[in-house]
Amino acid sequence: MSEVAVKDFILPNEQPVVPLECGTAFANLSTKEKAYAHHLSKASWFGGLVVLIQTSIESGSLFSMLHQVFECDTIDDLKKQALEVNGLSEDEFQAILVFTCGVYANMGNYKSFGDSKIIPNLAANKLEKFLFATKAFQKNTDLVKVWNRIKDLVYDLSPKKCHLGLGDKGTTTYFSSNCTSEDADIVSRYFKSIQMEGYNNRVIKTEANGVTKYEIRLASVETGSMEGITRELEPFEGYQFCVTRGDYSPLLKLVVEELEKAKNYASNDVEVAMLTEYIKSFTTGSLNDHKNGSRHWVQNKGPVIETYIGFIETYRDPAGMRGEFEGFVAVVNKVMSAKFGTLVAGAENFLPLLPWPSTLETDKYLKPDFTSLDVLTFSGSGIPAGINIPNYGEIRQDEGFKNVSLGNVIPASYKDPNIFFISEEDKQLLINHNTESFELQVGLHELLGHGSGKLFRQNPDGTYNFDMDSVKASLGDEKLSWYEEGETYDSKFSTISSSYEECRAECVGLYLSLNDDVLKIFGHEGDKAQDIIYVNWLSLLLNGSTRAMEFYNPKTQSWMQAHSQARYVILQVLLEAGQGLVKVAKVIGSDGKDDFLLSLDRTKISTVGKEAIGNFLRKLQIYKSTGNLEAARAMYAKYSEVSSTGPYPFAEWRSLILEKKQPRKIFVQSNTCLEGEAVRLLEYSANVSGMIQSWKERFETSSVVHQALEELWHKDEPYFS
Numbered sequence: 001m002s003e004v005a006v007k008d009f010i011l012p013n014e015q016p017v018v019p020l021e022c023g024t025a026f027a028n029l030s031t032k033e034k035a036y037a038h039h040l041s042k043a044s045w046f047g048g049l050v051v052l053i054q055t056s057i058e059s060g061s062l063f064s065m066l067h068q069v070f071e072c073d074t075i076d077d078l079k080k081q082a083l084e085v086n087g088l089s090e091d092e093f094q095a096i097l098v099f100t101c102g103v104y105a106n107m108g109n110y111k112s113f114g115d116s117k118i119i120p121n122l123a124a125n126k127l128e129k130f131l132f133a134t135k136a137f138q139k140n141t142d143l144v145k146v147w148n149r150i151k152d153l154v155y156d157l158s159p160k161k162c163h164l165g166l167g168d169k170g171t172t173t174y175f176s177s178n179c180t181s182e183d184a185d186i187v188s189r190y191f192k193s194i195q196m197e198g199y200n201n202r203v204i205k206t207e208a209n210g211v212t213k214y215e216i217r218l219a220s221v222e223t224g225s226m227e228g229i230t231r232e233l234e235p236f237e238g239y240q241f242c243v244t245r246g247d248y249s250p251l252l253k254l255v256v257e258e259l260e261k262a263k264n265y266a267s268n269d270v271e272v273a274m275l276t277e278y279i280k281s282f283t284t285g286s287l288n289d290h291k292n293g294s295r296h297w298v299q300n301k302g303p304v305i306e307t308y309i310g311f312i313e314t315y316r317d318p319a320g321m322r323g324e325f326e327g328f329v330a331v332v333n334k335v336m337s338a339k340f341g342t343l344v345a346g347a348e349n350f351l352p353l354l355p356w357p358s359t360l361e362t363d364k365y366l367k368p369d370f371t372s373l374d375v376l377t378f379s380g381s382g383i384p385a386g387i388n389i390p391n392y393g394e395i396r397q398d399e400g401f402k403n404v405s406l407g408n409v410i411p412a413s414y415k416d417p418n419i420f421f422i423s424e425e426d427k428q429l430l431i432n433h434n435t436e437s438f439e440l441q442v443g444l445h446e447l448l449g450h451g452s453g454k455l456f457r458q459n460p461d462g463t464y465n466f467d468m469d470s471v472k473a474s475l476g477d478e479k480l481s482w483y484e485e486g487e488t489y490d491s492k493f494s495t496i497s498s499s500y501e502e503c504r505a506e507c508v509g510l511y512l513s514l515n516d517d518v519l520k521i522f523g524h525e526g527d528k529a530q531d532i533i534y535v536n537w538l539s540l541l542l543n544g545s546t547r548a549m550e551f552y553n554p555k556t557q558s559w560m561q562a563h564s565q566a567r568y569v570i571l572q573v574l575l576e577a578g579q580g581l582v583k584v585a586k587v588i589g590s591d592g593k594d595d596f597l598l599s600l601d602r603t604k605i606s607t608v609g610k611e612a613i614g615n616f617l618r619k620l621q622i623y624k625s626t627g628n629l630e631a632a633r634a635m636y637a638k639y640s641e642v643s644s645t646g647p648y649p650f651a652e653w654r655s656l657i658l659e660k661k662q663p664r665k666i667f668v669q670s671n672t673c674l675e676g677e678a679v680r681l682l683e684y685s686a687n688v689s690g691m692i693q694s695w696k697e698r699f700e701t702s703s704v705v706h707q708a709l710e711e712l713w714h715k716d717e718p719y720f721s
Contacts, residue, residue, distance in 0.1 A: 044327025048379025055108030112382030198321030220285030326380030336372030449505025
């Protein structure tokens with residue numbers, strides 16, 4: 001592989017690291033609330049380790065090995081060893097620190113945003129020499145075996161190992177390594193036949209004596225058969241299927257232990273019931289128990305400590321059905337939450353403004369809790385700016401949901417920005433208003449984007465949850481269809497489900513950000529309001545035209561990150577609108593070299609822009625409501641294409657854009673620790689040393705973590721190597 005290509009898979013030694021500050025929010029908690037947050041955080045951190053197993057076969061062992069190395073030595077002592085004993089340079093030792101931080105931050109050796117691999121920025125023999133001389137390797141000789149079994153995997157940049165994906169498109173541990181997209185389709189049909197969802201399971205395919213067997217392995221502490229949860233071997237379409245449990249068992253055991261402790265500090269009976277259901281789900285493998293816990297969570301309005309945990313987002317499953325584990329613990333920001341509360345109160349007035357027929361909207365808007373939170377703990381592969389959960393369709397539509405804006409994530413994300421590809425005037429506007437405009441977009445995206453629209457379903461008794469005649473009349477020439485029993489949005493839209501829904505929510509945010517009443521809720525009027533609108537639209541288009549290119553794989557002609565694809569699609573929609581609204585072009589920069597420039601005509605946003613987004617948004621919603629995958633896929637594929645010809649050859653411009661690629665910031669999160677009955681917050685410096693120290697102090701008894709990860713390696717290795 002060429003040197004230029006290798007650079008795409010390393011993190012720079014100047015990797016930016018920023019703190020996720022929550023000290024003030026934590027200090028305002030009561031003793032009981034701090035204890036509740038502490039045990040929930042521990043549960044989240046233990047559960048987050050599941051993501052290692054969900055990412056790659058080598059990630060768990062790699063994490064464990066690195067963690068033990070930095071646990072046994074100080075960074076200063078390791079640096080002295082590296083430079084004086086191993087003969088490494090300062091840059092090579094820094095590369096080890098940065099790579100370790102990348103594994104910690106992404107929970108594995110693949111980026112959470114983009115799903116491309118991360119490899120160490122030094123030769124394998126030099127890293128090996130360093131490792132073998134550490135106290136950890138001297139103390140635990142089994143680490144030599146661990147390194148020897150994963151070192152080739154760690155550095156492997158063969159086409160299949162460069163990115164996450166299924167079959168020839170990449171590597172995944174949601175499906176055993178012998179699975180293809182055809183296998184995923186077979187499993188999806190089986191799920192539909194038994195009315196099963198994929199959130200908390202993985203697929204193991206084996207072949208023997210001419211018989212293909214699919215094992216659907218549920219996540220749970222317990223193993224063995226259990227009525228109503230597991231299923232014995234049974235035929236389906238000429239294949240054999242069974243449903244087992246016990247996946248991630250040793251890690252989920254640690255999660256359950258901390259959730260049991262957290263129950264003692266819950267503030268009300270609803271929280272106790274919520275945690276009880278989560279514990280049952282993680283113990284037995286029952287997805288229905290997690291749904292019941294989510295129902296209690298939706299009912300728990302306005303808690304001081306907000307938390308959610310489980311197999312949630314389906315972005316990284318190549319089939320778009322299986323949830324990656326995540327857990328968060330956060331404290332309510334009352335000032336920003338008041339603004340969101342006003343937005344919720346006005347939601348029923350704003351929903352009719354959306355550009356689709358009223359027949360496509362829910363019969364009754366279930367006002368959700370919408371709070372701004374300062375994150376104390378967020379475990380998983382990455383930290384979003386906002387969340388709209390639960391993702392279970394029947395709960396969202398019939399019982400409600402919650403919107404969460406992660407308030408301290410937004411300013412941290414925009415700390416010390418490096419902005420390219422726009423004019424100096426536009427750069428200054430983005431610097432001045434990025435945080436406020438993003439808060440507006442997140443609020444609209446989460447509440448009225450993900451929180452809007454109706455899915456047409458056929459009920460078990462053969463009736464429908466919509467009026468056939470009125471819906472037909474409102475759709476015009478569009479086809480009327482619906483979701484049959486056993487189908488969900490995720491299962492039907494499968495590989496495009498995440499990106500398509502993110503695109504729909506982003507469009508809602510853009511569309512409603514033009515409304516004066518919405519802007520007033522966030523404190524924006526007059527010229528400032530116009531600047532906020534402009535920055536909101538420009539920022540999204542900048543991400544869609546430049547940052548998105550990092551997450552497009554030209555070799556497979558596929559997108560590696562849902563949000564980036566969504567923003568690129570929106571850019572293409574607005575370019576198609578023409579009339580000079582958006583301009584992108586290759587230009588000669590001030591240094592005389594080729595450059596790329598994007599501009600947006602602010603005078604045409606509320607006319608040309610609004611009409612284009614409105615027309616596109618209407619189709620997005622119609623196809624989602626009716627489950628018309630064929631039309632949705634065709635439309636979405638059209639705007640997702642990255643062409644090398646025509647007026648906007650982004651395939652040709654991609655290399656130019658990537659020359660100025662900026663690494664995503666790594667967040668250093670705090671820890672909590674018990675000191676008698678009190679809980680203390682531990683904060684760390686915003687650099688790679690602080691990041692590593694935070695993980696060193698994250699688990700009081702790390703040996704149980706290392707044992708669990710080793711056990712899971714041996715369980716998975718036969719199917720994923």
